[in-house]
Amino acid sequence: MQNPHTKSGFIKIAGLIALVVVILLGMFMLSSDSFEKESPTIHLKSTSWNLKGTFPIEVSDNAGIKSYQVSLIENGQKISLDAQKLTKQNEICAAKSANIAPLTQNITTQSPIKSFCIGIQKPQNLKNNIQSFLLEVSVTDTSKWNFFRGNTTTKQFHIQVDTKKPQIAIVANSYKITQGGSALIIFKAEDENLKNIKINNGNLDFTPQPFYKEGFYISLLAWSKLHEDFNAKIIAEDSAGNVSVAPINYFKQKKQYRDSTIPLTENFIDGKISSLVQEIGERNLEDFADKIAIFRYINEEVRENTFQRVLNASSFVDTESLVENFSIQAFAPLKNGAVMASFGDHRTFTYQGENVSESNHMGLDLASIKQAPVILNNAGIVTLNEFVGIDGNALVIYHGLGLSTLYAHLTSTNVQIGDSLEKDTIIANTGNTGLALGDHLHFSVLVQGYEVWNAEWMDSSWIKTNITNVIAQAKDIINKL
Incomplete structure (x- = not known):
């Protein structure tokens, strides 16, 4: 006969081993990504729909999506709808998903996808002239939590039917x-x-x-x-x-804007262009194959970077505040300034008889005395004050209604970013910084970041006819409505 004390000891040891196994298993489950407990998320960009095209639903989960189902709730009953995963070509959700064939509901993917967009078409059994309906979305992830059934999120959404255009x-x-x-x-x-x-x-x-x-x-x-x-x-x-x-x-x-051809000289490339490359400091002169490559870098790559920097500083539009009026005076930034180059000039650069690069001059060059004071004719806020590529030391001032002005090649400035400036303020002094051969001011007018013909905004008659009078006319019409 077996000793009862031996049997009792064996049971205690087996129980202890089982307890340790359970504890270790629990610790593994709590720490393992395979047993994560976070439920999937379901997001709608809108709860209204015109019943045309595809209605998008974004689903995501840390572990990955195993299955999903979309149903129409009608009289307390679920009517399963055909929901398909949208590919990159036609998805309109913000989710980042792989470009694979559409998936029908409840199909398990071979490699779990953590975030994607599913879409439904207009339910066939939806009644005519219906104003809203109830949609249920259920998503299960690939987690082994919940006895290997995974985490499931189920949400219901009231979808408003809106077929009326703005x-x-x-x-x-x-x-x-x-x-x-x-x-x-x-x-x-x-x-x-x-x-x-x-x-x-x-x-x-x-x-x-x-x-x-x-x-x-x-x-x-x-x-x-x-x-x-x-x-x-x-x-x-x-x-x-x-x-x-x-x-x-x-x-x-x-x-019709002016076309001009400008021959490049050795002295110009070795002098101003090479000096500007060194001042910008992003590349070494030794990095370029030849002198033409140096010029193209400044005239094309640096010019484009300059355009983008000015665009970013001048493209802000306040869509929250109500514009009640917009008053603007003709710009005249340089007293007695002589025109050195006009807006819109198209320039073709040649080297040893061959065309090597092109550019468009999207501003007005004005010159008077050296380091002449630059005048701000209209109140505004400083949105850029820095050295910017071919523009050299430059200022951008925002005047409201998406209108900004650019002042480039400056020797020095008298303002700071964020300053609110009154009209007739002296903001800077002319210079030859950036891609400039002599002391002058490059002046540009920008509408939501894009350069426009300066002459219009330097003409009080044009401003009155095309801006001031139009606003006054609109107010009269609105007041009568």
């Missing part, structure tokens, strides 16, 4: 726009679920600002000298995906 009505606008120039537009846009409004000119987008009274908007826009075509339109979109487009009928005036 209403757009133009109130007033400038009569014409010149290639390279600017124009103004004031309009009304209405929709209960208005999400986004923009103005597109066929190449570039411009953001309007709230104007005068609720529901009205104002914007300057530009026709770039670099673009031959111009077809302006207002585009309004609501959160349900309805889009309205309204054309803006400007009289379009083409303009």
Whole structure:
């Protein structure tokens, strides 16, 4: 007969071993990513839908998505809907997903994906003229938690059906726009679920600002000298995906800008260009294959970087504050300044008889005495004050309504970033920093970051006709509505 004390000791040892195993297993489960307890997340960008196209649903999980299901809840019953994973080509969620074939619901992927977008089409059994419906989304992750069943999140969403497009009505606008120039537009846009409004000119987008009274908007826009075509339109979109487009009928005036050919000399490349490369300090002269490569670096790469830096400093638009008025005077930044180079000049550079590079001069060069004072003709806020590539020491001043001015090649400045400046302030002194051969001021006017024809904004008559009078006319019309 077995000794009872031996049997009892064996049971205690076995129990102790089992307890240790359970503790170790518990510790493993708590620390292992395979047993993570965080449930999947489900996100809708909008809870309204026009029943057209695909309605997107973003799902994500730390471990990965194993399965998902989307159902229509009708009279307390679930009606399963065909939900497919959207590929990169047509997904409209913010989720980053792999470019693979669509997946139907409840299909387990071979390699779990942590975040992607699924979409549904209009349910076939949805009643006509329905104003809303209840949608249920259920997602399970690949975790082994919950007895290997994973974590599941189930959410219900009330989806509003909205098939009405935003209403757009133009109130007033400038009569014409010149290639390279600017124009103004004031309009009304209405929709209960208005999400986004923009103005597109066929190449570039411009953001309007709230104007005068609720529901009205104002914007300057530009026709770039670099673009031959111009077809302006207002585009309004609501959160349900309805889009309205309204054309803006400007009289379009083409303009011929000057073309010039500039031969490059050894002295110019060895002198000003090479010195600028060293001053910028991003590359060594020894890094370039030849002198043409040095010039192209400055005229193309550094020029583009300069454009982007100025664009970033001058493209801010306040879409929250209401614009009640916009008063601007003609710019005259340099007293008795002689024009050295005009806006829009197209330059072709040659070396030893061959065309080697091109550029467009997107400002006005003015010169008077050395280190002449630069005058700010309109109040504004300093948004850039630094050495910027080919512009050298440069200032950007924001005047409101998306309008900024650039002052380049300066010797010194008298202001700081963020300063609110009154008109007639002396802001700097002219110089020859950057890509400048002599002391002068490079002056540019920018609409939401894009250079426009300076002559318009230096002409009080043009400003009155195309800006001031249009705003006054719009206010009269709005007051009568």
